[in-house]
Amino acid sequence: MSGGQQNSPNGTGSRPNGRIPEATVARLPVYRRALIELAEARRPTVSSEQLADMAGVNAAKVRKDLSHLGSYGTRGVGYDVQLLVYQIELVLGLHRDSPVVIVGLGNLGQALANYGGFQARGFPVAALIDAAPDKVGRSFAGLVVHHPRDLAGLVAEHQIAVGIIATPSSAAQLVADQLVAAGVRSILNFASAVIAVPASIPVRQVDLATELQILSFYQQAPLAPSQSAAS
Amino acid sequence: MSGGQQNSPNGTGSRPNGRIPEATVARLPVYRRALIELAEARRPTVSSEQLADMAGVNAAKVRKDLSHLGSYGTRGVGYDVQLLVYQIELVLGLHRDSPVVIVGLGNLGQALANYGGFQARGFPVAALIDAAPDKVGRSFAGLVVHHPRDLAGLVAEHQIAVGIIATPSSAAQLVADQLVAAGVRSILNFASAVIAVPASIPVRQVDLATELQILSFYQQAPLAPSQSAAS
């Protein structure tokens, strides 16, 4: 959790300051989900209080977070739901698709490949990779599994932005190296292993075992921390 | 990320202060994994510098984190690998199994059921639940899928501690309510939905879509934050 960051010069420039705190970035997707729900219910505006309830945080945090995007609320009224969704998507870079490659087609990799949600959310699965001879050539969700040697070509061809590591931990670092060499811009790592990559490549680690162990700690303790998320 | 916590009176009392910071708790599983690797390589001791490298953090953080467990290092030498694993497991409550129930046997639920790692890590899958008539009665990984009405009985029978939600988001809150009513002590939520539970029940949210969106933000920005984890 170190490292600074800064916004790219994307679109409008009404943001007061180009830097959005890490904790805020991690909550924007949660707000977005709530806002989309509100939009589907035809709610034109929402107050920080309502949005906070839906996101499981408090209203002060919502206002503070949203203030980093600019001033899109109206005092006495609330925030324009549609406008806010648009601005959050702009900031998060969701205005364009980010194709992903899944490396490793064991149980988890197959489940990810078959999970329709990726496509719907702007992260289409563009390629599958596995080194095992009995996996190469097979198809999952309509995509053929390729050998790692094809990785760079596929990344270039499909403009793949995200590499998803779903291999055993023992292979994670090697795969990470291959993904970086192939040109992916970010990595989502499901393997139980810390991977080292260049500082320019953001990595998110999702580790089942870690999550369960954290729960184990808090469930034996009197007071639980509420709703921790992946960050 | 609110809430206080405190250690249960588990075993030894050599801990200087009963409260371990949330950020430290989230890193203990990472240190543990590195230490187990060292133990397998027959390394008797490790310095904070080495451990930091393996865990992807800096040495000061390692020393600060470990100081919350007590003094298990030796100046000029380092930390006793075996002893440290033991102490971390004691603090995290890993000295006993925590059976889990998986609710929802779609792609992800099936992958989780078939994932052998749970058993090996002290979180044996003790029961499977799904409401769909075409799922109830089927078997995955040697376990029969039960109807939600059997949940409370199964939790009691197998002393299930953790409920894993792998249903569509629309069902997440209902399932969470059922899990709490059935008596699970903590919840791991894979659904893309914020769930409300009593403050005494720790919840960890693992959300694919959120992770990808966070990556989307940082991959368009000049500097990436290194190795963010699910917490």
Place this chain on the structure above:
DNA sequence: TAGATTGTTAATCGATTAACAATC
């Protein structure tokens, strides 16, 4: 003793929260 490395202190940084003036 000399070298290595911990455990702790203190400074710094970032995130959270409450409060409230601004303003619709």
Place this chain on the structure above:
DNA sequence: TAGATTGTTAATCGATTAACAATC
């Protein structure tokens, strides 16, 4: 105007980090 609610300020809290005395 009166009521509602934002956007911002300032206080507080927790986490990180560097530095170093303690000590093996």
